[in-house]
Amino acid sequence: MPFEPIQQEKLSHGVVKQIEGLILRGILRPGERLPSERELSERMEVSRPSLREALADLQDRGLLTSKAGAGVYVADVLGSAFSPALVTLFATHDEAVFDYISFRRDMEGLAAERAARLASDTDLKVINAIFEKMEAAHQKRNPPDEARLDADFHLAIIEASHNMIMLHMMRSMFELLREGVFYNRTVMFKQRMTRDALLDQHRAINAALQRRDPEGARGAIESHLRFVESALFNQQKSERNEVFAKKRLEHEVRK
Template sequence: MPFQKIQPQKIASAVDQQIEELILQGILRPGDRLPSERDLAERLGVSRPSLREAISDLQNKGLLESRAGSGIFVTEVLGSAFSSALVTLFAGHDRAVFDYVSFRRDMEGLAAERATQCGSDTDLQVIDAIFRKMETAHAEGDDVREARLDAEFHLSIMEASHNVVMLHMMRSMFDLLQQGVFYNRQAMFHQETTADLMLEQHRAINNALQARDPKAARDACESHMEYVSSCLQAQKQRDENETIARLRLASETNSS
């Protein structure tokens, strides 16, 4: 008969699995610092030698890293799904910008739909709380904070979809956005009319999620990303027009 004796699980392995699960679910994020050894051992109810063994195993797996004089951190490399060569390639070509927006449109529409079905009430409360902060930042004209909250809002929807592959992929995409690889999110919020419309679009997304309406949530997300695409296309056209206008001005100046 294909039965084997049950082996008791080592305490270090249980600690290892719990930390892995927190990283997988996006609760522990790239760059997050773990509590001190004493504090973490007390929280987990394990001995410090068992904790050290678990931490060592996670470091060998590349999930945690030790920084001299600072502590133990979730490795930053987990925040990037793209090689540096590919990032450079993205940054040098306009097509990547519009493909990025198109990809987000599809993925975020799906995530919003899933969030209405799979998200807990607490998930939806988190999304709503972030949106309320966006409203405050908008009213105060704080473009930097509003842009940051915009990213948090979209990532919170990914988290509420409870698909860990989607979550980690999109977190990598947002990391590139914050680095300015694709476009300047803050600049979009700096334009008053655009910022007003974007806030209303986020309101529509939030309302659909709170109502647990999958179709409305997906439609609202897709419409928002289509608007972002149209804004970027319009800006690209303005930049091209300005380049031509400067050439004409230079020509007129030289001919006189």
């Protein structure tokens, strides 16, 4: 008969599965510090030896890392998504920049459509809370905060789509964006007309999600990223024109 005795699961295995699930779902993020051993054992209602066994297993598999005197952290599981050589290529070729935006438009359009259908009420509250922070940062005219919240807003939509593969892939892509590999997002938020348009676009995305309109959410995301693509193209063109304008001025002064 194809049956075997049921064995009670070790407590450490239960701890491992729970932490794995939190990392997989994107709730525990790379670089995030875990609570102290005492707090974790109390929250999870396991003994410290069982907890230590689980944490050691997760560290051996590269999901957690220990820093002497500082505690246990979620490992940088996104760090190997692209090789340093490929990241350098991305940073030095305009084609990669616009391919990146096109890729985002496809992936985030799908994520927004899924989020409108599959997000929980709490997921939508998270997205709305981030948008309200975006409105507050806009009033304060704080471009770095606006750029940071912009990334948080888009990632919250991807999280709300409940596709784990998409979540980790896109989180990796956004890390490169935050590091300025593709373009300097803060510059965009320094331009008044662009800032106002971007806030309106995010408002439209949020509104479509809150009313659970899959087609509207996808369309709003795609429209927003087409605007970003156009704004970036114009920005790059303006920068190139400025280089030649300075040369003309220098030439004129020397006559």
